[in-house]
Amino acid sequence: MSKDSQMRAAINQKLIEMGERERLKELLRAKLVECGWKDQLKAHCKDVIREKGLEHVTVEDLVTEVTPKGRGRVQTRNKQTKQHNSALMSRILGC
Amino acid sequence: MKMEDMPLSGPDNTKLESLVHDIYSELVEDACLGLCFEVHRAVKQGYFFLDETDQESMKEFEIVDQPGVDIFGQVYNQWKNKECECPNCKRLIAASRFAPHLEKCLGMGRNSSRIANRRLASNNNMSKSESDQEDNDDLNDNDWSYGAEKKAKKRKSDKNQNSPRRSKSMKHKNGELGTIVTSEPYKYNFNTGISYETLGPDEVRSLLTTQCGVISEHTKKMCTRSQRCPQHTDEQRRAVRVFLLGPSAPTLPDADPVVENDGFDIPDGQTLMSRLQWEDSSDISPTDSASSKASTNPSDSRRPKKKKRPSLGLNSGSGGGGGGGSSSLTGGSSSSQSNISLSTKKRGLSSLHRLFRASTMT
Numbered sequence: 001m002s003k004d005s006q007m008r009a010a011i012n013q014k015l016i017e018m019g020e021r022e023r024l025k026e027l028l029r030a031k032l033v034e035c036g037w038k039d040q041l042k043a044h045c046k047d048v049i050r051e052k053g054l055e056h057v058t059v060e061d062l063v064t065e066v067t068p069k070g071r072g073r074v075q076t077r078n079k080q081t082k083q084h085n086s087a088l089m090s091r092i093l094g095c
Numbered sequence: 096m097k098m099e100d101m102p103l104s105g106p107d108n109t110k111l112e113s114l115v116h117d118i119y120s121e122l123v124e125d126a127c128l129g130l131c132f133e134v135h136r137a138v139k140q141g142y143f144f145l146d147e148t149d150q151e152s153m154k155e156f157e158i159v160d161q162p163g164v165d166i167f168g169q170v171y172n173q174w175k176n177k178e179c180e181c182p183n184c185k186r187l188i189a190a191s192r193f194a195p196h197l198e199k200c201l202g203m204g205r206n207s208s209r210i211a212n213r214r215l216a217s218n219n220n221m222s223k224s225e226s227d228q229e230d231n232d233d234l235n236d237n238d239w240s241y242g243a244e245k246k247a248k249k250r251k252s253d254k255n256q257n258s259p260r261r262s263k264s265m266k267h268k269n270g271e272l273g274t275i276v277t278s279e280p281y282k283y284n285f286n287t288g289i290s291y292e293t294l295g296p297d298e299v300r301s302l303l304t305t306q307c308g309v310i311s312e313h314t315k316k317m318c319t320r321s322q323r324c325p326q327h328t329d330e331q332r333r334a335v336r337v338f339l340l341g342p343s344a345p346t347l348p349d350a351d352p353v354v355e356n357d358g359f360d361i362p363d364g365q366t367l368m369s370r371l372q373w374e375d376s377s378d379i380s381p382t383d384s385a386s387s388k389a390s391t392n393p394s395d396s397r398r399p400k401k402k403k404r405p406s407l408g409l410n411s412g413s414g415g416g417g418g419g420g421s422s423s424l425t426g427g428s429s430s431s432q433s434n435i436s437l438s439t440k441k442r443g444l445s446s447l448h449r450l451f452r453a454s455t456m457t
Contacts (some may be wrong), residue, residue, distance in 0.1 A: 004110075004114075007114065008114060008117060008118075011114065011118065012118070015118070021122075024122055025122055025125060025126070028122050028123065028126055029126055029129075032126055038130060041127070041130055042130070042134065045130075045131070045134045046143075046144075049134075049138055049143070054138060054144075057135065057138055058135070059131060059132065059135045062131040062134060062135055063127070063128065063131045066127060066130070066131055067124060067127045067128075067131075070123070070126075070127040070130070071120065071123055071124070071127065074123050086111065086112065086115040090111065
């Protein structure tokens with residue numbers, strides 16, 4: 001699978017060079033805020049913090065708690081971004 | 096590393112899709128991480144729970160979710176059916192109509208002053224013809240219903256009929272005649288007549304040069320039609336002029352322009368012209384009344400008459416012999432015809448013509 005990872009790295013690099021990656025990131029963020037994903041995750045964070053106590057919360061805790069939930073929530077919603085990505089990908093790869 | 100070297104065909108679409116998915120999930124992870132950092136910083140800085148500090152006020156302003164009530168807990172049309180008593184007129188007015196009613200009732204506010212001004216203006220105009228408008232005024236003061244607006248609109252249209260503004264539109268139609276009639280709306284009545292008593296001698300003179308001017312027996316008003324108006328004869332017109340301006344003003348309009356001929360042309364006419372110049376403004380034939388001040392315009396209307404002249408030369412020649420004043424002018428006329436401009440010729444002709452008629456009539 002090194003070929004794949006190679007390819008992935010190459011694509012990433014290309015994306016960054018084109019500036020598309022940044023644009024995609026901003027687009028994704030905006031969409032997440034719009035659909036309320038961010039607020040929900042924030043509420044979840046609050047719960048976690050209340051559980052753990054205010055003083056001892058670390059970034060790692062938050063990340064491990066929140067990320068999978070976040071990812072799960074996102075997948076069903078953001079098909080548009082995905083399609084946009086695939087179009088972009090085909091453009092980059094020239095096929 | 097060139098992407099073009101690795102062509103991806105059909106079965107590699109799934110690979111493409113998985114690639115896309117991978118990149119996408121990377122982006123999502125980035126977003127999550129960003130959120131976590133943000134929250135963590137807020138916690139450590141102490142501003143994360145800042146909006147939840149006051150539990151009491153939170154309960155107070157909680158979002159309401161009941162039927163018939165908005166999210167603040169207020170009822171929608173609570174004040175719709177309430178009535179208030181007006182402090183001015185002591186009437187019970189519906190709440191939604193209270194503010195406009197107060198405006199009219201107290202006589203303050205932009206709208207009420209506008210209506211009052213309009214009413215005053217139309218009342219001034221209508222006071223001559225109608226006298227019972229005042230009864231409606233009292234009613235209209237407190238009445239803000241639709242009827243008052245209808246009346247006001249109607250009166251406003253009446254007011255505009257006789258205002259000076261109307262004369263501006265009529266100027267283009269009637270030329271000078273129109274301006275004379277409508278430029279002084281306060282002196283003239285709405286009928287087609289003028290009271291000669293109110294006019295000064297100069298105005299009378301200028302009027303008489305363009306209009307018929309015959310004073311009607313019934314209304315004691317001057318006729319405002321043209322000098323060829325069929326209702327009155329030239330005799331009447333002359334009589335009026337004598338009456339109004341004194342016997343020394345023979346400013347009669349021309350009645351028979353056909354009788355003119357070359358015999359009355361003024362050849363060496365410069366001295367004669369100057370003598371006749373004083374009749375300049377009044378030497379206008381009836382057809383030229385619309386453009387009396389323009390000296391060149393009469394030439395156009397006179398041209399057709401010129402053609403008739405040679406055929407009637409005999410008549411006027413014999414007539415010219417009879418007239419004392421005109422006999423001296425019959426000689427050597429046609430040679431110097433070209434020297435004189437058409438306008439001066441015409442003026443001379445009309446005055447001569449007048450003399451001729453005067454002589455024939457005596």
